[in-house]
Amino acid sequence: MNNELLAQIEKKYKELYGGKPLLIRAPGRINLIGEHTDYNDGFVLPCAVSPAIYFAAEKRGDTKVCLNSYDYGSYCEFDVKQKDRPREQWASYLYGITQIIQEKGYKISGFNCVFGGDVPVGAGMSSSAALESGLCLAISELFSLNLDKMEMAKIGQKSEHEYVGVKCGIMDQFASIFGKDGNCVRLDCRSLDYEYSKLDLKDCIFVLTDTKVKHSLASSEYNTRREECATGVKALQKKYPGIKALRDATVEQLQSVIGEISDTVYNRCKYVIEEDNRVIEACNALNNNDLTRFGQLLYLSHNGLSKLYEVSCKELDFLVDQTKKMDYILGSRMMGGGFGGCTLSLIKADKLEEYKATILPLYVEKFQHECKFYAATAENGTAVI
Numbered sequence: 586m587n588n589e590l591l592a593q594i595e596k597k598y599k600e601l602y603g604g605k606p607l608l609i610r611a612p613g614r615i616n617l618i619g620e621h622t623d624y625n626d627g628f629v630l631p632c633a634v635s636p637a638i639y640f641a642a643e644k645r646g647d648t649k650v651c652l653n654s655y656d657y658g659s660y661c662e663f664d665v666k667q668k669d670r671p672r673e674q675w676a677s678y679l680y681g682i683t684q685i686i687q688e689k690g691y692k693i694s695g696f697n698c699v700f701g702g703d704v705p706v707g708a709g710m711s712s713s714a715a716l717e718s719g720l721c722l723a724i725s726e727l728f729s730l731n732l733d734k735m736e737m738a739k740i741g742q743k744s745e746h747e748y749v750g751v752k753c754g755i756m757d758q759f760a761s762i763f764g765k766d767g768n769c770v771r772l773d774c775r776s777l778d779y780e781y782s783k784l785d786l787k788d789c790i791f792v793l794t795d796t797k798v799k800h801s802l803a804s805s806e807y808n809t810r811r812e813e814c815a816t817g818v819k820a821l822q823k824k825y826p827g828i829k830a831l832r833d834a835t836v837e838q839l840q841s842v843i844g845e846i847s848d849t850v851y852n853r854c855k856y857v858i859e860e861d862n863r864v865i866e867a868c869n870a871l872n873n874n875d876l877t878r879f880g881q882l883l884y885l886s887h888n889g890l891s892k893l894y895e896v897s898c899k900e901l902d903f904l905v906d907q908t909k910k911m912d913y914i915l916g917s918r919m920m921g922g923g924f925g926g927c928t929l930s931l932i933k934a935d936k937l938e939e940y941k942a943t944i945l946p947l948y949v950e951k952f953q954h955e956c957k958f959y960a961a962t963a964e965n966g967t968a969v970i
Contacts, residue, residue, distance in 0.1 A: 586610060587703050591639045591970065597655055598641035598699040606641035606697075607726055608970040611719030613637060613702075613710035614760035615793065615929060615961050616920055617769055618886050619864040621894060623754025625814055625857050626775040626830035628864040631756055632784065632963035633764020638702030638715040639970075642723040645695035652679055655701030665695055670748065678713055681748030682720045685740050686730070693728045705959070708795045709921020713749070714757035717741030718967045722762075726969060734762050735777060737967075752811055764966030771868050775832065782871055784963050789876060789915065790934045794944065795957040796900035799925040806896065807922050810853060817854035820845045831857045856893035860886060880916025880931050884909070887918035887928075896923025903951060904928045907944060914940070929961075 591608065598606045612633040619629035645651070652661045654675060661676040663669075665687070671680050679698075686693060700719065704712040721740050725732040732740070741758035745751050759772055759779075768781040814831055820842045821828045828834050831854055839854050846854075863882050870879040887905050891897035901919040908917040908930055917930035932940055941958050948956045 586635070586970075587637065587639070590701065590703060594639045594655055594699055594701050595641050597653070597701075598643075598697070601653065601699065602643065602651075602697045604643050606643045606699075607723060609640040609642070609719050609723050609726075609967065610637045610970050611640070611702075611715040611722070611967040612761055612764055612964055613704035613712060613715050614757060614764065615710060615791065616756065616760070617791075617929070618867045618882060618918075619756075619860060620886065620890055620918075620920065621810060621896070621922075622832070622857055622860050622864065623756040623772075623774045624752065624811055625832055625861075627832040627857065627861040629754075629756045629772050629774060630769050630864055630867060631760035631764075631772070632769040633760055633966045634710065634961045635964050636702070636704040636710060636959070637964075638700055638704055638712065638719050640698060640700045640719045640723050642696055642698040642720075642727060644727050645697055647695045649695040650680075650683060651695075651697045652676055653697075653699040655699055665693060677748045678716050678744060679720050681744030682717055682724065682740060684748070685743050686721070686724055686732075689740075691728070691730050693724055693730075696724070696727055698723065705795060705957070708793065708959075709919075709926030710793070711757040711761065711921075713745065714741060714761045715967075717744055718758055718761040722967050722969070734966075735759075738762050752808055760966075762967045764964055766965045767963050769871070769963060771864065775830070782868060784871070785874065786931070787874070787876065788934055789931050790937065791961040792930050792932050792937060792940065793920070793927040793959040793961055794904050794930065795927045795959065796898075796904065796925055797954060797956055798898070798900050798952075806924065810894065810896065813850050813853040814857060817846055817850045820850075821854075832861050834858055852893040852895075856889040859889055876915055876931065880914075883916030883918045883929070883931060890919055890923065894923075898924050900925065900948075900952060900956075901928055904944065904948070904956070907947060911936075911940065911943070927959075 738758040908914040913933040913936040920929040
């Protein structure tokens with residue numbers, strides 16, 4: 586926990602509003618493996634991490650919502666009943682939460698909120714899901730709604746769909762809310778069944794290497810990938826009516842409809858089917874303490890994301906390629922939606938500084954700007970402090 590940042594958020598709240606606010610921590614997340622499988626009813630393997638967004642919030646005596654972004658020094662207010670969205674783009678995530686909770690029949694009124702965090706924006710650690718999850722819990726606590734964890738995850742996802750315009754799966758919100766210290770969690774994105782696995786990395790750690798780039802393609806291409814997968818499913822269903830999503834299909838079945846879909850759609854579907862299988866194998870590898878195999882699966886995942894799903898970029902590919910030259914790195918892949926953000930690497934802990942000292946000058950020489958590094962450990966999910 587970033588106690589210094591939490592203290593700053595609380596101090597800012599008291600400067601603005603006085604009182605004794607409710608304090609909440611909502612973490613970012615990493616996904617160990619299983620990228621772009623969530624919206625295909627597949628499997629994912631995330632965990633919550635130490636970077637988080639912190640909230641200080643308190644009820645008001647009226648229906649006004651006052652939001653203060655500590656990081657950006659930005660302010661937004663709206664009436665909890667108003668149907669016009671705020672002009673501020675960042676407020677869309679939070680406004681959506683207030684509207685969806687009310688659509689579900691819950692009664693809420695106004696509140697003050699100051700929030701800020703250390704989840705890097707655009708790095709693939711899902712700062713947006715942390716924002717949604719934290720406010721959802723804050724509202725639930727302030728107004729005694731007793732929202733359960735899965736309902737909060739669904740509310741966050743719906744806000745992203747309807748008020749931000751990104752048709753994300755449920756993994757990001759789920760991971761931020763359900764995270765457990767020292768564990769990763771395999772989520773079945775169809776049934777929403779989940780199972781925790783102890784994350785015993787022995788003498789290794791996960792390190793995120795942030796490319797510090799976020800290409801403008803990200804949002805539009807994300808929705809395009811969903812459409813391409815849906816096209817593949819429709820072709821498969823004509824021959825195999827029992828297939829509801831790509832998680833139900835095999836590569837052999839996909840090959841049997843190759844004449845009815847484009848090469849692009851074939852590649853997208855092949856990646857997703859193989860990635861789902863990799864998640865299952867990765868869980869088995871972790872449970873068997875086989876970190877070597879787990880690392881190999883990370884490389885296979887990146888290859889599929891880069892060559893078949895085409896959501897990588899030159900910066901991500903460069904970082905992954907460099908790790909293959911380092912015998913103290915077991916595996917690496919791009920993480921998140923793609924077109925920028927972070928790579929996730931499994932590395933010998935005592936070699937972390939050597940890795941950073943090697944990669945940084947190579948990256949700067951190649952791209953004329955620095956990358957950034959974060960060590961990632963599995964932490965607890967969204968909670969009242």
